[in-house]
Amino acid sequence: MSKRIDVSDLNVYYGDFLAVEGVTMAMEARSVTALIGPSGCGKSTFLRTLNRMHEVIPGARVEGKAVMDGVDLYGKGVDPVEVRRQVGMVFQRPNPFPTMSIADNVLAGVKLNNRRMPRALAQETIEKALVGANLWNEVKDRLERPGSSLSGGQQQRLCIARAIAVEPQVLLMDEPCSALDPISTLAIEDLMNELKNDYTIVIVTHNMQQAARVSDRTGFFNIAGTGKPGHLIEMDDTSVMFSSPSEKATEDYISGRFG
Amino acid sequence: MAAVTDEPAIRRGPAPGRLGNSIFKGFSLGSGIVIVVLLGLVAGFLLYRSLPAILASREQLEGVGFMQGRDLLSYVLPLAFGTVLSSAIALIVAVPLSIGIALFISHYAPRRLAQGLGYLVDLLAAIPSVVFGLWGVAFLMPLVGPVFAWLSENMGWFPPFSDYQAPARNLATAGLVLAVMILPIITATIREVFLQTPTLHEEASLALGATRWEMIRQAVLPFGRSGIISAAMLGMGRALGETMAVLLVLSPGFVINFFVLQPGQHQSIAANIASQLPEASGLGVDVLIATGLFLFLLTFFVNLAARAIIARRAEFSGAN
Ligand SMILES: Nc1ncnc2c1ncn2[C@@H]1O[C@H](COP(=O)(O)OP(=O)(O)OP(=O)(O)O)[C@@H](O)[C@H]1O
Ligand SMILES: [Mg+2]
Numbered sequence: 001m002s003k004r005i006d007v008s009d010l011n012v013y014y015g016d017f018l019a020v021e022g023v024t025m026a027m028e029a030r031s032v033t034a035l036i037g038p039s040g041c042g043k044s045t046f047l048r049t050l051n052r053m054h055e056v057i058p059g060a061r062v063e064g065k066a067v068m069d070g071v072d073l074y075g076k077g078v079d080p081v082e083v084r085r086q087v088g089m090v091f092q093r094p095n096p097f098p099t100m101s102i103a104d105n106v107l108a109g110v111k112l113n114n115r116r117m118p119r120a121l122a123q124e125t126i127e128k129a130l131v132g133a134n135l136w137n138e139v140k141d142r143l144e145r146p147g148s149s150l151s152g153g154q155q156q157r158l159c160i161a162r163a164i165a166v167e168p169q170v171l172l173m174d175e176p177c178s179a180l181d182p183i184s185t186l187a188i189e190d191l192m193n194e195l196k197n198d199y200t201i202v203i204v205t206h207n208m209q210q211a212a213r214v215s216d217r218t219g220f221f222n223i224a225g226t227g228k229p230g231h232l233i234e235m236d237d238t239s240v241m242f243s244s245p246s247e248k249a250t251e252d253y254i255s256g257r258f259g
Numbered sequence: 260m261a262a263v264t265d266e267p268a269i270r271r272g273p274a275p276g277r278l279g280n281s282i283f284k285g286f287s288l289g290s291g292i293v294i295v296v297l298l299g300l301v302a303g304f305l306l307y308r309s310l311p312a313i314l315a316s317r318e319q320l321e322g323v324g325f326m327q328g329r330d331l332l333s334y335v336l337p338l339a340f341g342t343v344l345s346s347a348i349a350l351i352v353a354v355p356l357s358i359g360i361a362l363f364i365s366h367y368a369p370r371r372l373a374q375g376l377g378y379l380v381d382l383l384a385a386i387p388s389v390v391f392g393l394w395g396v397a398f399l400m401p402l403v404g405p406v407f408a409w410l411s412e413n414m415g416w417f418p419p420f421s422d423y424q425a426p427a428r429n430l431a432t433a434g435l436v437l438a439v440m441i442l443p444i445i446t447a448t449i450r451e452v453f454l455q456t457p458t459l460h461e462e463a464s465l466a467l468g469a470t471r472w473e474m475i476r477q478a479v480l481p482f483g484r485s486g487i488i489s490a491a492m493l494g495m496g497r498a499l500g501e502t503m504a505v506l507l508v509l510s511p512g513f514v515i516n517f518f519v520l521q522p523g524q525h526q527s528i529a530a531n532i533a534s535q536l537p538e539a540s541g542l543g544v545d546v547l548i549a550t551g552l553f554l555f556l557l558t559f560f561v562n563l564a565a566r567a568i569i570a571r572r573a574e575f576s577g578a579n
Contacts, residue, residue, distance in 0.1 A: 051466060053462065053465065053466055056462065056465055058370075081468050081469070081470050082468070084465065084466055084467065084468040084469075085467075085468030088466065088467070089466040091459065091462065091463065091466075093459060095457075095459040095460055095462070095463040096463075097460060097463065097464075097477065097478065097481070098460070098482070099481035099482060099484070100481070108464070108467055108477060109467035109468060109469075112467060112468055112469050112473055112477075113468075159463070162463075162467065163466075163467070166467065166468065
């Protein structure tokens with residue numbers, strides 16, 4: 001498991017509106033890459049191009065390359081459905097399926113690939129994913145309860161379990177802790193530290209401390225003004241980015257002097 | 260700050276806006292009461308007017324020509340059976356079709372086409388039922404005749420399909436006409452529900468690598484489940500009470516059986532009332548009103564059952 005993604009010259013559009021322009025960056029395998037930057041600079045937009053979720057929006061399109069394991073995700077004949085099975089995603093707001101039990105939520109993705117699962121295997125998958133998402137102990141006695149009966153933090157970890165149950169190569173997380181309290185946030189940060197042993201993780205966050213705590217590499221996005229496209233300003237090892245960034249804008253943003 | 264001004268920050272007496280609130284509260288409470296009272300009045304009227312028929316002796320009822328010597332229960336049961344069976348046929352045909360059309364409009368068609376199609380479906384709802392009845396006789400009947408004949412010949416071992424007799428003035432045709440009639444209301448209701456599926460859940464499914472159809476099965480259909488049931492009940496309510504279309508299409512009979520391809524077997528309560536009332540008098544009218552009461556109760560309990568089904572899994576619905 002775990003593959004790197006190399007993005008080159010990526011332009012991302014909503015209809016005619018160029019939202020992100022000319023991004024070239026690498027997301028290393030078995031590491032956490034953090035994307036930071038002011039609101040509206042295109043972090044979510046960029047993240048969603050990595051599993052081809054961007055094109056779900058009517059009129060949205062992408063130019064450029066995103067290569068994983070030698071294959072361009074946007075190459076001819078590549079099925080977005082196949083890409084999404086390899087590149088999982090956790091959203092900003094926890095979104096377990098309300099009509100499914102906790103157990104079925106975990107299996108939601110697995111069952112797409114493998115409809116008739118033997119019971120024992122299903123049990124094993126559920127336990128492994130929930131343990132992996134640090135949720136097992138809290139829910140093991142109520143796996144048949146609806147997913148919506150959990151707290152927000154638990155729901156988010158359920159979504160993580162759902163995403164890792166299909167054993168993707170890469171895990172994308174868009175502000176996964178923004179709806180959570182500090183304790184749930186810590187739980188998820190710890191989880192990311194464990195998960196990066198197995199997965200390539202890309203996380204968008206507004207929390208500088210979080211980026212500093214969990215990530216190995218950090219990329220800073222910025223926009224020149226509203227209506228202008230977002231750019232990747234700078235990308236480096238997280239320790240370097242937070243101590244001696246080479247761009248003035250990065251330093252201003254990180255230190256909170258951002259106007 | 261509050262300490263600087265003389266007035267305390269929290270005034271005594273009602274806060275501004277209280278009055279509007281009370282008026283609205285009274286108004287909505289009043290509307291609620293009106294509904295209950297209306298329902299009670301209708302039920303009361305039906306019950307009051309059917310009492311003579313319910314209390315009438317056998318001899319008295321034998322005087323009512325169209326009952327052909329039956330007592331009230333054995334008169335109304337075949338009618339109720341025909342009513343339910345024709346509505347069931349209509350639902351079996353209309354609900355899957357409606358789900359398909361609604362899905363196409365909400366999740367497959369390009370926006371322009373979807374709008375046009377939605378509009379067309381709504382237009383269908385505006386066609387008067389007598390026109391549907393005429394359409395059923397003049398257009399549908401010749402069309403389905405050969406199909407019924409084929410079914411009867413090749414699948415006649417299945418009792419409902421046995422012994423088709425032309426012309427197709429049978430319950431199957433009536434059910435099909437009803438299906439077309441209730442299609443718009445069911446489709447429109449289901450479409451609205453599907454359109455309200457949270458993007459969050461659709462994206463959750465797609466991000467797991469679901470195809471569009473898998474996404475629909477995982478996120479859209481379960482979310483719309485209770486909506487689909489309510490829509491079906493709305494349609495069923497209409498089909499149960501539909502008069503004109505059945506009256507024009509069906510050749511009536513008073514038997515309880517499943518031979519839906521044979522004419523002269525079934526009749527619906529509403530169509531029966533419409534056909535007998537002009538000739539009826541005295542106790543005959545009371546009998547027909549009693550069948551009306553039965554229809555009222557039938558629709559009422561169908562709706563109750565639907566609510567119970569929806570409530571049973573409320574915990575797993577998209578509402579929380
Ligand atoms: N569905 C959409 N249709 C059109 N434009 C969009 C859409 N979603 C986002 N945009 C635009 O794309 C640009 C980038 O938005 P994006 O959501 O990627 O920003 P972000 O960096 O994630 O911001 P935040 O930190 O607030 O989440 C913004 O100008 C936004 O208005
Ligand atoms: Mg965002």
